[in-house]
Amino acid sequence: MCPINEDPMTTGESLPYEIIADIFTRLPAEYVLLYCQAYRALRPFTANSSFVEMHLQRATPIIAFQWFSRSAIDKSKTICKVNLSFTDENAKKIVTKRFEVDLRFGCPKRLCLPHLHSSCNGFLLLRNRLPDTAYFLWNPVIQEQVIVTTPIVTRPSRTECTACGVFFHPTARDYRLLFTYNEGVRIKSMVLSLATKSTRLIPNTVSHPPDIVRPPIVLNGALHWMVDDIYYNSLRGDWPVCSDSIVFFNMNKEEFGTMSHPGDPCPLTGQHYLKGLVEMEEHLCYYDNSSHDELVIWMLDDYEKQGWVKKHVIIIAEMRKSCMVLGVSIRSYREARVQVIHMYGDNLLLRVYYRNLFLYNLTLGTFRRIGKMSADSDSRVRAVGHINSLVSLSSTMSR
Structure with missing residues (x-):
């Protein structure tokens, strides 16, 4: 040129x-x-x-996070304004940007409380908390926004779908949303192409529902989640076994599968919400937070043979005690006291008791708070690893 x-x-x-x-x-x-x-x-x-x-x-990953609470919905408003915070590449400076939704188009009933769910190639996926009538994709750099109305399956009965995550199809070269829905006691799935606006029902049943409250880990051509114990139990009447505790979705084949988590089997049923997944050094990692005093991290060293090695043991007792929320039932949230969100170099981003974000340095063994803890005792924080990019869905759709 x-x-x-x-x-x-x-x-x-x-x-x-x-x-x-x-x-x-x-x-x-x-x-x-x-x-x-x-x-x-x-x-x-x-x-x-x-x-x-x-x-x-x-691009160097940053941290995107959002504070939210169980505030009442003002139906008189036509514009919903959501503040999202972003760190710089060193996680020292924080910038707040505003995301606005025109409720006349995205949520005609004006029941809208968008909250941060996941990130994909520079686009943030926000879910509407009550109910999931719409999903929002937003690139905070180029300010591109896409509103996706929740698909509805009408046969054999009318059923609304729930989004599991957004991904880039490696062969079709387009962005897609993955949904699951109930068909009686069975769990089915579909994909929505953002380029063609068409949906495709996936014929095979989803044997184990993913825990879609947490964002998927996208690695090795697949999306990964922990299994949703409660959802599985409500449909099957029993609990998923540890050999099927990690759920994955092959993006190219568009098929679900399961694998076992490492370590000993869980001593109690319905405890997989205390475990989680994270990407470290381009490997899928599993962490166990069932102990009050330590966080154990395993790395999937061989993805094909599912060979795990124990990588880190982090002492979290003092940090956890300093952030304890008095009078709050931990089990009511069905989320771990300490969650590993993302890895930045030698630092792990941790969410502690729903309201605290820390960076833990694996080399130095030190903790550093990110942002300020909200004074609202009912507030919570959602955080994801994010990359600021110039990706445009409109450009992708036109190709």
């Missing part, structure tokens, strides 16, 4: 396109967007799919 030199302050020869592209893929997405908006000759970068993909691969 031709050299670029449109900056009136630039003197001398301009750099070749390839060198500029290489430099830009190493800059934060916000800076790339600002430069491209300022200089017309740079604007093709944001429309170039190869550049956007390379920038995405080189």
Whole structure:
């Protein structure tokens, strides 16, 4: 391509396109967007799919989190405003951005409390808390927003679907939402293509429901969750065994499967909510928070042979005690006291007692708080690992 030199302050020869592209893929997405908006000759970068993909691969993860409480819904409002917070690449500076939903289109009954669920290639997925009438995809860098109305299955009976996560189909090259729904005592699933707006019912039954309250771990061409014990028990009348405790969805084949978690079998049934999954060093990892004093982390060293190795044992007793919420029933939330959210270099992002975020340094053995603890005793925080990107769903849909 031709050299670029449109900056009136630039003197001398301009750099070749390839060198500029290489430099830009190493800059934060916000800076790339600002430069491209300022200089017309740079604007093709944001429309170039190869550049956007390379920038995405080189981007440094950050933390996106949201505070929310069980506040009453004001049906008189036509615009729902949600504040989301983002760290910088060093998790030291926090910036708040506002996400707005026009309730006349996304939620005509104006029952809308969007809360953060997961992240995929720069897009945040927000679920409507009550009920799941709509889902919201938002890229906070380019400010692109997509509202997805919850699909409804009408046969054999009218059933609403619940989203498990969003993913990029490796073969079709489009973004899709994965849903599950009940068909009597069976669990079925479907995918919704954001490019074509079409849905596809997956013929096979989902043997074990994923715990969709937590975001999936996307790795090795699949989405991964812990099993939802309560959902399984409500349909089957018994509890899932540990050999089927990790649920995965192959993105290319669009098929569900299960695998066993490492370590000893759980001593009690219905306790898989105390376990969780996280990505570390490009490996799927499993953590066990059933102990009051320590957090045990296992790494799936061989994905094909399902070979696990114990990686870390983190002492959490003092940190947990310092954040304990008095008068709150832990079991009422069916969530672990300490959750591992994401890994940043040598640091693990932990959520403690629903309202606290910490970075734990695996090398130094130290904890550092992220943000401030809310003064509202009823508030909770949701956090996900996120990448600021220039990905546009509208560009993907047009290809």
